[in-house]
Amino acid sequence: xxxxxxxxxxxxTETGRQVTLMCHQTWSHSYMFWYRQDLGHGLxxxxxxxxxxxxxxxxxxxxxxxxxxxxxxFPLTLESATRSQTSVYFCASxxxxxxxxxxxxxxxxxxxxxx
Amino acid sequence: xxxxxxxxxxxxxxxxxxxxxxxxQTSGFYGLxxxxxxxxxxxxxxxxxxxxxLEETGRFSSFLSRSDSYGYLLLxxxxxxxxASYFCAVSTMxxxxxxIWGAGxxxxxxx
Numbered sequence: 001x002x003x004x005x006x007x008x009x010x011x012x013t014e015t016g017r018q019v020t021l022m023c024h025q026t027w028s029h030s031y032m033f034w035y036r037q038d039l040g041h042g043l044x045x046x047x048x049x050x051x052x053x054x055x056x057x058x059x060x061x062x063x064x065x066x067x068x069x070x071x072x073x074f075p076l077t078l079e080s081a082t083r084s085q086t087s088v089y090f091c092a093s094x095x096x097x098x099x100x101x102x103x104x105x106x107x108x109x110x111x112x113x114x115x
Numbered sequence: 116x117x118x119x120x121x122x123x124x125x126x127x128x129x130x131x132x133x134x135x136x137x138x139x140q141t142s143g144f145y146g147l148x149x150x151x152x153x154x155x156x157x158x159x160x161x162x163x164x165x166x167x168x169l170e171e172t173g174r175f176s177s178f179l180s181r182s183d184s185y186g187y188l189l190l191x192x193x194x195x196x197x198x199a200s201y202f203c204a205v206s207t208m209x210x211x212x213x214x215i216w217g218a219g220x221x222x223x224x225x226x
Contacts, residue, residue, distance in 0.1 A: 043214075
């Protein structure tokens with residue numbers, strides 16, 4: 001089925017461990033994004049990618065690494081997880097909305113708890 | 116810096132009309148978007164305004180005034196399923212056109 005999927009849906013890990021969150025989209029959208037959502041902060045951009053092999057930092061990139069070897073995949077890695085990285089993570093891709101404006105399509109999210 | 120302000124919570128009655136305001140302070144403004152998010156769900160796109168004026172999509176309308184750095188989302192004929200959080204987000208040239216998000220407005224609908 002066409003869409004954007006994230007895995008896992010839930011993840012519990014310990015501080016200092018490496019964790020990778022997966023994101024896959026079937027629309028061949030050029031742009032893909034990783035956001036984190038914490039209470040009272042809305043969505044904050046971690047990293048984004050304009051195309052395969054092109055990535056750029058967002059608002060809160062520290063402690064995260066991304067790669068995009070293929071257009072459809074955009075994994076996010078926490079190199080050494082910390083408790084402050086406990087959050088809900090959303091992957092998104094960009095299509096075209098009405099009037100030619102931006103329209104983001106979001107995955108279902110990954111709820112990550114770092115103990 | 117760049118910032119967006121929207122009310123944290125709004126309460127309305129089923130069948131009524133409600134307006135959720137969003138004011139922003141940005142440089143290089145490009146457009147204003149609105150997203151809906153139900154509890155435990157993902158944000159979904161509602162509307163986008165790049166020019167001044169009102170955009171209507173069914174029961175939802177969105178307005179933008181670039182000179183006032185202000186926009187709003189108008190929801191008519193409220194239904195219980197409209198209970199959700201609503202986020203405004205701006206794209207600017209300074210942010211390389213990536214979205215900057217408000218903290219969200221929780222809409223509570225009473226029967």
